[in-house]
Amino acid sequence: MVRLKYSAIAKLFAIFFCVVFILPSFFKLFDSQADFNENENHPRNLDRFKNSNNQDSPNRYGDNPENAAVFKEGIIGNYEPKLEPRSGPGEGGVPVHLQPEEKESADRTVREFGFNMVASDKISLDRRIKDTRPGECKYWHYPEISKLPTASVVIVFVNEGWSTLMRTVHSVLNTSPPELIADIILVDDYSNKEHLKDKLEKYIERFKGKVKLTRTTKREGLVRARVIGAEIATGDVIIVLDAHCECVTNWLPPLLTRIAVNRKTLAVPIVDGIDWNTMEHTDIYGNSLNRGIWEWGFLYKETQVPDKESKMHKQYSEPYWSPTHAGGLLAIDKKWFFELGGYDPGIKIWGGEQYELSFKVWQCGGIVEWVPCSHVAHIYRGPRTESVHPPGGNPHQTSINHMRVAEVWMDEYKEYYYIREPQIRRLDYGDISEQLAIKQKLQCKSFKWFMENIAYDLPKKFPLPPKNKVWGECVNQKHRVCLDVRGAGFGQPIGVSGCHHQLGNQLFRLNVEGELSSGEHCFVSDKNIVKKKFCLNYEGIWNPVGEWQYDNENKTIKSSKEKTCLSTDGSNLTLEPCDNSNLNQKWEWKEIYY
Numbered sequence: 147m148v149r150l151k152y153s154a155i156a157k158l159f160a161i162f163f164c165v166v167f168i169l170p171s172f173f174k175l176f177d178s179q180a181d182f183n184e185n186e187n188h189p190r191n192l193d194r195f196k197n198s199n200n201q202d203s204p205n206r207y208g209d210n211p212e213n214a215a216v217f218k219e220g221i222i223g224n225y226e227p228k229l230e231p232r233s234g235p236g237e238g239g240v241p242v243h244l245q246p247e248e249k250e251s252a253d254r255t256v257r258e259f260g261f262n263m264v265a266s267d268k269i270s271l272d273r274r275i276k277d278t279r280p281g282e283c284k285y286w287h288y289p290e291i292s293k294l295p296t297a298s299v300v301i302v303f304v305n306e307g308w309s310t311l312m313r314t315v316h317s318v319l320n321t322s323p324p325e326l327i328a329d330i331i332l333v334d335d336y337s338n339k340e341h342l343k344d345k346l347e348k349y350i351e352r353f354k355g356k357v358k359l360t361r362t363t364k365r366e367g368l369v370r371a372r373v374i375g376a377e378i379a380t381g382d383v384i385i386v387l388d389a390h391c392e393c394v395t396n397w398l399p400p401l402l403t404r405i406a407v408n409r410k411t412l413a414v415p416i417v418d419g420i421d422w423n424t425m426e427h428t429d430i431y432g433n434s435l436n437r438g439i440w441e442w443g444f445l446y447k448e449t450q451v452p453d454k455e456s457k458m459h460k461q462y463s464e465p466y467w468s469p470t471h472a473g474g475l476l477a478i479d480k481k482w483f484f485e486l487g488g489y490d491p492g493i494k495i496w497g498g499e500q501y502e503l504s505f506k507v508w509q510c511g512g513i514v515e516w517v518p519c520s521h522v523a524h525i526y527r528g529p530r531t532e533s534v535h536p537p538g539g540n541p542h543q544t545s546i547n548h549m550r551v552a553e554v555w556m557d558e559y560k561e562y563y564y565i566r567e568p569q570i571r572r573l574d575y576g577d578i579s580e581q582l583a584i585k586q587k588l589q590c591k592s593f594k595w596f597m598e599n600i601a602y603d604l605p606k607k608f609p610l611p612p613k614n615k616v617w618g619e620c621v622n623q624k625h626r627v628c629l630d631v632r633g634a635g636f637g638q639p640i641g642v643s644g645c646h647h648q649l650g651n652q653l654f655r656l657n658v659e660g661e662l663s664s665g666e667h668c669f670v671s672d673k674n675i676v677k678k679k680f681c682l683n684y685e686g687i688w689n690p691v692g693e694w695q696y697d698n699e700n701k702t703i704k705s706s707k708e709k710t711c712l713s714t715d716g717s718n719l720t721l722e723p724c725d726n727s728n729l730n731q732k733w734e735w736k737e738i739y740y
C-alpha cells in the first residue's frame with residue numbers, strides 16, 4: 147500500500163494551497179481530477195480539498211505545515227528522554243499511605259489546602275509519574291528546538307501548599323527540554339501564608355532566574371492574575387498550569403509544535419488526575435478521546451470525539467479539534483493571546499474564562515486542539531474548608547462572567563443561557579463595548595458558524611432548551627411550602643420545604659415541551675412520587691420526558707403520564723388524582739431574580 151507520510155501530505159497541500167490561492171482558475175482543473183483525492187486513500191484529503199474553496203473553514207493544516215510532527219512507526223521520537231529508574235515514596239505515581247497516627251495532621255492539611263500535604267511532603271519534588279500517553283506517542287518526531295517557539299509557564303497561586311506548588315515547578319523543569327522553557331512565572335495572588343514569603347524567594351534562587359516570582363498587591367482573582375503573569379512572560383508561548391500539577395514525560399514539544407504549525411492554535415494537554423489524599427496518579431480517560439463542551443447553564447462537560455473529527459486523523463494520537471476545554475491548563479501564542487484582548491478584564495475571579503477564550507479563538511480565526519500526546523496531571527482538590535474566595539467579591543461573579551461571554555460571543559444563542567438560568571437575567575454585566583470592538587476588528591465569525599462547524603455534536607447531548615412556560619419558586623397555595631430538590635440523588639424523590647427565596651434547590655423551570663427541571667437536572671413521575679433523573683440516557687443522549695403541564699387557571703401541575711397532579715400535605719410531595727378544587731394541588735410560580 148502506498149501511503150504518503152503526514153509531512154509529505156502536508157507539503158503537497160501547502161503547495162496546492164498556494165496554487166489555488168494565487169491562481170484561482172487552477173481550481174477547476176484540480177476539481178476535475180477526481181483521482182487526485184483517491185490516490186491518497188485518506189478521508190481527510192477530500193475534506194482539505196473542499197476546504198480550500200471554503201472561506202468558512204479554518205485551515206486544519208496551518209500556515210506552517212512543514213512544522214507538523216512526523217510519525218515514524220518503531221523509531222523512537224526525537225524528544226523521548228532516556229529515563230533512569232527512580233525509587234521512593236510515590237515514585238511512578240503510586241499512592242502514598244500514611245500511618246494511623248499521621249491521619250489527624252493529614253486531615254488538618256486537607257482542610258487548610260485541599261490536599262493531603264503530609265502525604266505530599268513524603269514524595270520527592272522530583273518524582274516521576276506514570277507515562278499515561280497512548281503507546282504510539284513515543285514514535286512522534288517534532289521539529290528541532292530552533293524551530294519551536296519558547297514557552298513561559300504561568301502558575302497562579304494563593305495560599306497553596308508548599309510541596310504541591312514546588313513539585314509543579316520541579317516537574318515542569320524535569321520533563322522539558324531546558325531550551326524550550328524561557329521562564330516559569332509564579333504569580334502570588336496575595337497569599338498570607340508564611341511559607342510563601344521569604345522561604346519561597348530564597349528557594350527559587352537555585353533556578354538562577356528561570357523561575358520568577360511576582361506578587362499582586364491585592365487579591366486579583368485567578369483570571370486577572372494569569373494575565374499579569376502573561377504580561378511579564380518572555381517566551382513566545384504562554385502555558386497556563388494550575389499550581390498543583392505534575393507533567394507526564396515529553397508533554398511540551400507536542401503542544402509547542404501545534405503552535406509552530408498554526409500560531410493561532412490554543413493547544414490543550416490531556417488532563418490526568420492526582421488523588422488529593424494519596425497523591426496517586428491516574429489516567430482519567432483511559433482508552434478514549436474526549437473533547438470539551440458545555441451544557442446551556444455553562445457547566446463544563448466532555449463528550450467522545452465524534453466520528454466526523456476522528457475521520458480527519460490517520461493516527462489515533464493526533465491532535466484533534468475541540469469546542470472548548472476545562473480551563474486550567476493550556477498553551478497559546480503570547481502575541482495571539484493579546485491580539486484577542488487576553489481574557490476579558492470584566493471576567494473576574496473565576497469561571498467562564500475558558501469559554502470566552504475558546505469562543506474567541508474559534509470565531510476569530512484560530513483553532514482549539516486537544517493534544518493526546520501531551521499529558522499533564524492535576525490534583526483535584528479535596529474538602530478544603532479554608533476559603534480562598536476574594537473578600538468582597540460579587541457572589542454572582544461567575545454568572546456575570548458567563549453573561550459577558552454570552553452577550554459578546556453567542557449572538558442569538560445567548561437566549562439559551564438565559565432560559566437555563568432565568569434568575570440571572572437582571573444582573574449588571576457591565577460594559578462590553580471593548581470586547582465587541584475586538585470582535586469587530588478581528589472580523590470574527592458568528593456563533594452559529596461555530597455551532598454548525600465546530601460544536602456540531604453538542605446539541606445532541608444538550609439540545610437547545612425550549613422556552614420556559616413558568617419558572618422560579620413554586621409555592622403551594624394552602625401550605626405555603628415550596629417545591630424543593632432536597633438534595634435528592636438520581637432516582638430519589640424530591641419534596642417540599644419552607645420557602646427560603648434563595649433559589650438554588652427551590653428554583654424550578656417548566657418549559658413549553660413539558661419538561662420540569664432544576665439546574666441541569668430533570669424530574670419525572672414514578673407512580674405517586676416525583677424523582678430526579680439524569681437528563682441524558684445511557685448513551686449520553688438527551689432524554690427528556692415532557693410529561694408536565696401547568697394549568698394557569700386552576701394552578702395545577704399535571705403529569706400526562708400518570709394522569710395525576712402534584713400535591714402536598716405540607717410535608718410530603720405526592721401525585722394524586724387531579725381535583726381542581728383541592729388546595730393541596732394548587733401551586734403558584736414566583737419568578738425571582740438575583
Ligand SMILES: *[C@@H]1O[C@H](CO)[C@@H](O)[C@H](O)[C@H]1NC(C)=O
Nearest residue numbers: 697698699700701725726727
Ligand atoms: C379548571 O377547573 C374547572 C373546574 O374543574 C374546569 O371546568 C376547567 O376546565 C379547568 N380549567 C382548565 C384550563 O383545565
Ligand SMILES: *[C@@H]1O[C@H](CO)[C@@H](O)[C@H](O)[C@H]1NC(C)=O
Nearest residue numbers: 641675715716717718719720
Ligand atoms: C411524609 O414525610 C415524613 C417526613 O417528612 C416521612 O417520615 C413520611 O414517611 C412521609 N410519608 C409518606 C407517606 O411518604
Ligand SMILES: [Mn+2]
Nearest residue numbers: 388474524525
Ligand atoms: Mn486546580
